[in-house]
Amino acid sequence: MIQFPVRFRVRQIGIDGNTMGPSRILLCEEPGRFLIGKSEEADVPLTGDAVSRRHLSLLLDTHDVRVRDESSTNGTYVNGTRVDEVVLAVGDQISIPGWLLELLAPADSPATVTRIAGVAVDESLVSRLIMTDDDTPPPPRRTFPDAEFDGKEMVSIEALRASGHPVEETRFCAVGGGLGSFVWVDHLRCYGVPASDIRAIGTEEVCYQTYKRYCKNSQIPDHERLRSNSLSRPDNIWGFPGYAMREVGKGIGVKGIFQVFGEPTLAESYTPRAGDVFESLDIEAKRIGWSEMFIKAQVLGLRKTSDGRYAVAFKLWGGEASGMARNRYLIADVVHLSTGYPATRFVEDFQTFITNHPDNRAQVANAYEPHDQIYVEAERRGGPVQVVVRGRGIVASRIIQRLHEARKKNPGIRILHSMRSPLGPRDGAIFRKARRLVRNNVEIQPFNWPKSCWGGDLRVEYERAGEEDRGIMLGQLGGTTTAERSDWIAIMDRGAEEGWYRAVYGNISAFQPIPSPGPDQPDGVQISIDTVEGNVERLNADYLIDCTGLIADIRRAPLLADLLDTYHLPRNHAWRMQDGRAVRGAPSGLRASNDFEIEGLRNGNGRVYAAGTITTGGPYLAVDSFLGLQYSALRSVDHLVTERHHKVRDLGPLRSFGGWCRWMVGARP
Amino acid sequence: MSEEVELSIRNAGSGAVLLAAQTLRLPIEIGRFGAANVGRISAGDGRIVHFGEGFGTLSRQHLTIAAGPGSGIVVTDMSSNGVSQVGQAGAAVPLGHGGTVRMSPGAMRIFETVGLQVTVCAPKEAQVDAIGQPLHLVYDSSSTGRLKALDFDGVSIALVENGAEVLMRRRKGTAMAALEAARAEGAACLLMIGPDGAGGITAICGQGGEVAHNRRMMEADEVAAMDHLDTVEIRGQLLRIMSAEEGKGLSCTNTRCRQLNPYLPGENCRYCGQRLGDGISYWVHS
Numbered sequence: 001m002i003q004f005p006v007r008f009r010v011r012q013i014g015i016d017g018n019t020m021g022p023s024r025i026l027l028c029e030e031p032g033r034f035l036i037g038k039s040e041e042a043d044v045p046l047t048g049d050a051v052s053r054r055h056l057s058l059l060l061d062t063h064d065v066r067v068r069d070e071s072s073t074n075g076t077y078v079n080g081t082r083v084d085e086v087v088l089a090v091g092d093q094i095s096i097p098g099w100l101l102e103l104l105a106p107a108d109s110p111a112t113v114t115r116i117a118g119v120a121v122d123e124s125l126v127s128r129l130i131m132t133d134d135d136t137p138p139p140p141r142r143t144f145p146d147a148e149f150d151g152k153e154m155v156s157i158e159a160l161r162a163s164g165h166p167v168e169e170t171r172f173c174a175v176g177g178g179l180g181s182f183v184w185v186d187h188l189r190c191y192g193v194p195a196s197d198i199r200a201i202g203t204e205e206v207c208y209q210t211y212k213r214y215c216k217n218s219q220i221p222d223h224e225r226l227r228s229n230s231l232s233r234p235d236n237i238w239g240f241p242g243y244a245m246r247e248v249g250k251g252i253g254v255k256g257i258f259q260v261f262g263e264p265t266l267a268e269s270y271t272p273r274a275g276d277v278f279e280s281l282d283i284e285a286k287r288i289g290w291s292e293m294f295i296k297a298q299v300l301g302l303r304k305t306s307d308g309r310y311a312v313a314f315k316l317w318g319g320e321a322s323g324m325a326r327n328r329y330l331i332a333d334v335v336h337l338s339t340g341y342p343a344t345r346f347v348e349d350f351q352t353f354i355t356n357h358p359d360n361r362a363q364v365a366n367a368y369e370p371h372d373q374i375y376v377e378a379e380r381r382g383g384p385v386q387v388v389v390r391g392r393g394i395v396a397s398r399i400i401q402r403l404h405e406a407r408k409k410n411p412g413i414r415i416l417h418s419m420r421s422p423l424g425p426r427d428g429a430i431f432r433k434a435r436r437l438v439r440n441n442v443e444i445q446p447f448n449w450p451k452s453c454w455g456g457d458l459r460v461e462y463e464r465a466g467e468e469d470r471g472i473m474l475g476q477l478g479g480t481t482t483a484e485r486s487d488w489i490a491i492m493d494r495g496a497e498e499g500w501y502r503a504v505y506g507n508i509s510a511f512q513p514i515p516s517p518g519p520d521q522p523d524g525v526q527i528s529i530d531t532v533e534g535n536v537e538r539l540n541a542d543y544l545i546d547c548t549g550l551i552a553d554i555r556r557a558p559l560l561a562d563l564l565d566t567y568h569l570p571r572n573h574a575w576r577m578q579d580g581r582a583v584r585g586a587p588s589g590l591r592a593s594n595d596f597e598i599e600g601l602r603n604g605n606g607r608v609y610a611a612g613t614i615t616t617g618g619p620y621l622a623v624d625s626f627l628g629l630q631y632s633a634l635r636s637v638d639h640l641v642t643e644r645h646h647k648v649r650d651l652g653p654l655r656s657f658g659g660w661c662r663w664m665v666g667a668r669p
Numbered sequence: 670m671s672e673e674v675e676l677s678i679r680n681a682g683s684g685a686v687l688l689a690a691q692t693l694r695l696p697i698e699i700g701r702f703g704a705a706n707v708g709r710i711s712a713g714d715g716r717i718v719h720f721g722e723g724f725g726t727l728s729r730q731h732l733t734i735a736a737g738p739g740s741g742i743v744v745t746d747m748s749s750n751g752v753s754q755v756g757q758a759g760a761a762v763p764l765g766h767g768g769t770v771r772m773s774p775g776a777m778r779i780f781e782t783v784g785l786q787v788t789v790c791a792p793k794e795a796q797v798d799a800i801g802q803p804l805h806l807v808y809d810s811s812s813t814g815r816l817k818a819l820d821f822d823g824v825s826i827a828l829v830e831n832g833a834e835v836l837m838r839r840r841k842g843t844a845m846a847a848l849e850a851a852r853a854e855g856a857a858c859l860l861m862i863g864p865d866g867a868g869g870i871t872a873i874c875g876q877g878g879e880v881a882h883n884r885r886m887m888e889a890d891e892v893a894a895m896d897h898l899d900t901v902e903i904r905g906q907l908l909r910i911m912s913a914e915e916g917k918g919l920s921c922t923n924t925r926c927r928q929l930n931p932y933l934p935g936e937n938c939r940y941c942g943q944r945l946g947d948g949i950s951y952w953v954h955s
Contacts, residue, residue: 203934210946212715213714216696249704275702275729298946298947343937344937344942346942354940370736372735377738409767522738
């Protein structure tokens with residue numbers, strides 16, 4: 001007698017013959033015939049070029065379990081022997097190209113388990129957790145859009161409509177809904193594409209919400225200045241008038257006017273206030289009708305369609321729809337991907353500490369996560385408070401400025417600035433004949449790239465370079481720098497002089513919690529630093545603020561990971577010089593053409609473009625800057641104009657001037 | 670720690686409502702903006718609320734409200750023209766530039782400044798009723814493919830090793846008593862989750878090196894107090910503890926993490942830093 005459910009372990013086999021990914025358990029609950037193959041009608045759909053549409057059947061009745069080959073092209077094998085039809089025994093292995101199915105022994109079902117250790121336990125059984133042998137956790141269960149998308153490179157619109165989920169159509173779809181999407185949509189609107197032909201999908205209604213949150217968390221409130229150029233205006237494709245002119249118009253005093261007209265040689269580079277940027281984005285969003293185009297939803301997948309377009313699967317967030325009714329498909333001719341940074345960087349020691357000591361989570365923070373309570377607590381305590389700031393980028397500078405402000409309330413606050421190694425005045429990065437300025441162990445540069453990377457000779461040189469040369473230039477011109485701000489330099493100089501600021505050099509190797517010294521006193525953190533001299537220095541601190549930044553690994557974004565796996569998209573790589581030759585490093589962004597098209601996703605006349613950090617290592621250096629987003633939008637929309645497939649009209653000088661006049665008076669494009 | 674605050678603004682002279690009560694995410698900044706001196710509130714989730722214009726005497730950064738240490742919130746005067754707290758007797762006490770007021774959960778305070786009256790209410794902390802446990806165990810049912818939620822009213826859930834499988838079994842009584850009983854019967858109990866007898870829920874590890882609580886591996890006989898959004902992982906399967914009162918959580922999509930976070934789609938995972946916007950939402954109804 002066969003005991004149901006009959007269970008098979010299903011494993012995917014890679015080209016090297018090893019198993020890939022997690023194993024899955026196939027449960028056949030009752031007698032019957034189960035078709036396995038690539039066909040959509042198959043009970044168990046398996047993917048692979050060598051799997052036939054109808055490959056084999058599992059025939060289950062109360063007496064035996066059999067396997068029958070359904071005249072497949074590449075055959076069905078049981079324990080290594082090709083078979084037509086055969087009865088299976090427990091442990092038999094069925095192999096077809098790329099897959100292995102193993103008949104498992106029957107599980108003890110609730111009906112058969114009557115006693116464990118002599119005690120009746122039937123009624124207590126709530127559930128059974130099926131385990132896999134490998135460490136990889138099982139993939140999340142998702143019926144949408146996996147039923148239509150999983151394992152398919154191409155889907156038909158008819159199949160999507162047949163799924164019962166609403167299917168809408170549009171011409172242009174921006175995926176992400178953040179600043180990158182906004183700038184692209186703004187370009188389309190200024191080029192004359194009506195709002196009714198565009199959809200932007202994202203989880204936050206305001207396009208700068210994520211950016212602003214990162215600013216706020218890293219202690220840049222609205223009245224503080226960003227590290228961006230006056231003419232880099234994500235709300236104005238012409239860039240004129242810049243933020244500086246606007247600020248002059250509001251009245252910024254003689255010193256401010258001198259800075260605007262004297263920068264960058266006679267005065268420090270001008271940078272706009274965060275709040276001004278957000279306010280101007282609000283105005284432009286209203287002008288172009290962003291709210292009419294925006295869909296608040298989470299994008300779950302993207303596939304090519306058989307008619308040369310793209311299907312975007314998304315789940316509505318909020319609104320009246322609930323449950324499965326939130327799942328939708330949007331069919332678009334052109335898709336733009338700009339999903340931003342997928343995570344904040346938790347370096348290994350930081351991750352280990354928060355995993356092992358969750359109770360001490362309030363003592364350590366990444367600068368991009370909310371951590372205002374650290375300043376409030378340090379200000380309130382009145383006694384000595386030691387804060388370790390790790391990193392030497394711009395975020396670290398701003399955090400040190402914030403701690404300096406906190407010292408006005410609690411002069412007992414001391415700052416330990418942790419850096420890997422000291423940097424002398426002659427240690428700044430060198431690019432050809434230029435060397436970066438170094439002050440207080442920190443490399444200084446007005447913006448995060450030399451200015452000619454945006455629109456000057458370095459942009460042209462970089463665009464023309466091959467992958468390897470691009471990677472080398474990226475390494476030489478990038479790196480960690482902070483802005484040229486005399487107040488930040490003065491804070492560090494004064495702190496070192498007065499003894500409340502000290503730089504410590506070496507790699508942080510471990511953190512350990514220190515128990516609370518007394519009632520109403522928070523716990524501390526002991527930080528071990530492997531110093532440059534080879535010693536271990538142990539520092540006791542009250543807080544650690546880690547300023548090591550954001551993660552750009554596109555594999556951390558589920559949507560992009562799915563695209564990489566489904567379409568085997570090529571990626572850019574980091575490069576570094578070693579012993580005089582270029583060595584390829586870790587993969588970085590999606591490979592894009594000079595027009596920011598992801599050519600691996602081309603589908604007839606359909607086009608997919610990308611922007612922002614997901615194109616790192618691609619055709620432009622400063623991809624994640626305001627001007628970088630504008631540049632990529634300009635190139636991709638110009639590409640659409642040149643190709644003439646999608647009825648986007650050229651923005652010649654006259655139309656452009658007209659468009660700018662409309663922008664100036666706030667008229668809808 | 671409080672994450673939101675309720676705030677309203679009136680004209681101090683006429684009493685006219687300039688901003689009806691709004692629930693806003695911390696930290697909050699109140700100030701003026703732009704050439705028209707627009708009154709503007711900037712919330713922690715990036716939301717911006719305007720409350721009229723012509724506030725020339727309001728500083729750019731006038732008043733901030735941030736989460737305080739522990740529970741409660743802290744209001745700080747950052748203005749040039751000063752902020753006063755209105756006492757119960759109607760007397761106004763100036764905070765002074767950089768001065769702060771701490772507000773405990775549930776407290777309401779009124780602040781007056783440059784002709785504005787700002788009312789701030791710190792949210793009340795969730796009260797967990799010891800009678801009728803609101804915490805549930807939420808898990809993916811392998812047989813149905815759906816989420817299931819189990820309550821802990823007077824029962825514990827045992828995770829018992831059975832060959833390649835782990836069986837989830839209900840047992841009466843507190844977690845400690847149920848674990849002792851299971852061990853006395855010879856069952857290989859990997860984990861017992863259930864009432865601690867004092868109104869809370871605990872997880873007791875049966876065998877070391879098998880179970881992780883919030884990503885940290887537990888030792889044998891280690892007891893961990895369970896709270897809303899805690900997770901326990903056992904051989905790749907994740908069980909989530911959720912409160913029916915809080916209702917909702919977002920699961921991290923990083924396959925190495927998968928922890929449950931508060932339902933704040935714009936934030937990043939507090940365990941690994943992954944953006945939660947792509948996360949899977951979990952919820953449990955009472």
